[in-house]
């Protein structure tokens with residue numbers, strides 16, 4: 001399929017209310033040409049990626065580990081450009097009865113579309129999707145100033161549990 005995951009996963013129940021002129025859908029292989037990477041680059045470094053590298057990454061997410069990468073985008077139906085994105089990743093576990101953990105990653109809204117609550121929309125979608133996928137927990141990393149934003153979706157600091165990182 002040209003969608004990263006089955007669009008029926010994003011049922012009306014999961015997606016909820018979407019403002020007119022916008023659509024929430026799975027990442028599509030043609031989003032390479034629709035501004036997805038320029039939206040992502042407003043979050044962090046995207047680096048070099050030609051079409052072949054894009055296709056390779058897209059297909060590896062789809063085929064190597066199916067039912068794992070739920071990259072969701074908001075499309076502006078007038079321009080057919082991607083104006084927002086957010087990802088739910090499932091991490092498959094032996095713990096919690098061979099359960100799974102959800103991670104919310106790479107949440108970003110295009111600067112031209114800020115203030116329209118698209119971040120709220122995307123986070124609501126991902127939390128509902130995570131629940132449907134039966135994850136035992138869902139987590140994310142964010143800047144201090146975004147903690148109040150993410151708290152409204154049910155996240156809180158995990159007391160006594162720290163996030164450690166090594167950067168290479």
Ligand code: 16G
Nearest residue numbers: 043044045104105106107140141142
């Ligand atoms: C934020 C993002 C994370 C993303 C990272 C990129 C959310 C909730 N968190 O922590 O998903 O991968 O920024 O920054 O979107 P980095 O390039 O410094 O890792």
